[in-house]
Amino acid sequence: MRVVVVNWRDLGHRYAGGAETYATRVANAMAARGHEVTYLTARDAGQRARDLDATVAVRRLGGRWTVYPLALLWLLARRRRIGAVVDCQNGIPFFTPLAVGGARVVQVVHHVHTDQFGVHFPAWLAALGRWLEGPAARRVYRGAATVAVSPSTVEAMRHRLRWRGAVHVVPNGNTVAPDDLPPRAATPTIVCLGRLVPQKRVDRLIETVTELLDRVPDLRLDVIGGGPExxxxxxxxxxxxxxxxxxxxxxxxxxxxLLGRAWLNVTLSDGEGWGLAVLEAAAHGVPTLCRDVPGLRDSVRHGETGWHVPPDLPMADALHRALKDLTDAELAARVARDCRAWGACFDWEATGARFAAVLERHLAEGGQPGWLPGMPEATVAEHVPGGPLLVEQCAPADLLTELRAAGSRHAEVRAASATERLLGRAIPADTPARPHARP
Known part of the structure; x- marks a missing residue:
């Protein structure tokens, strides 16, 4: 089958980030399953219009704004030869269902951009962006399957975009850190890893570190990443x-x-779909201090692999307290172990397989069922053959009825936790939590 992955950038773009990594990995996963895959994207300065000699063919059209109409025209001209489209939404949707006829569409949402439109655009254009992301997208994508990268993105879609369709969680994967990492720095050293764009608020972090130098004179910050800022x-x-x-x-x-030497990764981002850099730091045994915002509250396990900073606590105080706690060698070692264990829960092969399962189910079953307010996003069935079973986007009563009809007389159902939805499997109820010192 011919699959087209549509994303506004590719990994070769100068401003590529986590969304591009996700789209590329999904494209590769589709190709590995035997599909003919084309990656449709914008063309950055110095990039070729086509890369056709790789496993995934890349077709580049237009720039930051013109890629949207040009991508639709490209899809419209080829709609009879396309079986499925992976439509990656980065604030402004592509609205591919308008151009592909009967082809199935899986929409990918990393995070809700409602507030960020006001950061980047004048008021009238921000209002248009919010309308396109919300009411317009709700209507155009009503027959599509939707994938979000974290439970808090799903929650934001429900409450801020009033999304009522089924939404499946397929998180980002992670990469394995090398074995030959350097020892942790002798003096307090923090990193900020990610794209350098306004919503990441790296300027605020630099100001916070400057403010802290009176209390922590040997504090150092390494900012890793590129971008317009x-x-x-x-x-x-x-x-x-x-x-x-x-x-x-x-x-x-x-x-x-740089990650291996760091005590702590810090992000002051306004919001993330997931925070790919957080898991990359975790794989190196480095916890993350972040604001308590969507996405990051999923990728950072508060008190275990980092800390969420509440709105009423000054960031300088939270950062100072976290660094003070991490001077305890035993605590730091325990947090590093938990970070590595959490980071190891995610890999790109599993992400690709889970995404492919959503796409193939959509192809087989057609239209997506609706979601009812109050219905759990995912349900766990316990006391069933083979162990606990996690099912997404299914009313608990319907699941229980089907299980008992199949002979599972003692089956019980409950709402899945955010962690279970991320991992795609049920977690035994007696699994202990391991909270550590918290800012």
Whole structure:
């Protein structure tokens, strides 16, 4: 079957980030299952219009804004030859169901952009963006399957976009950290890993570190990543007297070296779908301090692999307290072990398989069932043959009826936890939690 993955950027784009990694991994997973896959995206300066010699063919059209109408025209011209479309929404939808006729569409939502439109655009354009992401998308994608990368993204879609269709959770994967990491730095060292864009609030982090130097004179911050804010952030870092280094994009080897030395990863982002950098840091044994916002409250396990900072607690105080706690060698070692264990729960092969299962189920079953307010997003059935069973987007009463009709007389059902939805499997009720010191 011919599958087209539509995303506004590819990994070769100068501003590529986690969404591009996700789209690329999904495209590769579809190709590995025997489908003919085309990755349809914008063309950045210096990129070729086509890359056709790889497992996934890449077709680049237009720029930041023109890619949207050009992608629709490209799909419209080929609609009879396309079996399925993976439509990755990054704030402004592509609205591919309007162009592909009977082809099945799986929409991917990383996070809800409602508030971020006001950061990037004038009021009238921000209002248009919110309408496109909300009411317009609800109507156009009503027959599509929808995938979100975290439970809190689903929650934001329900409450802020008033989304009523079925939404399946397929989180990001993760990569394995190298074995030859350097020892942790002798002095408090933090990292900020990710794209350098306004909503990540890296400028606030640099200001916070500068403020903390009176209390922690040997504090250091390494900013890793590239983006449109890089030049401005370098100028801001210069005022910190050497305490802050903006490295820009670095090699994988250098990134692992910087992460391996770090005590803590810090992000002040306004919101994430997931926070791919958080799991990358966790794989290196590095916890994350973050604001209590959607996405990050899923990828960072509060008190175990990092800490969520409540709105009423100044970030400088939270950061100071976390660094003070991490001076305890036993606590730091325990947190590092928990981080590595959590990071190891996610891999791209599993992500690709789960995404493919959603797509293939959509192809087999057609239209998506509705979601009713108050219905759990996922349900766990216990006391069934083979052990606990997790089922997404199914009313508990319907599931229980089917199980008992199949002979599972002692079956019981309950709502799945956020962690179970991320992992795609049920967790025994007696599994202990391991909270640590919290800012």
């Amino acid at each position: 890089e030049t401005a952030l370098r100028a801001l870092a210069a005022r910190a007297g050497g305490a802050v280094v903006v490295h820009g994009r670095v090699s994988e080897t250098e990134k692992s070296r």
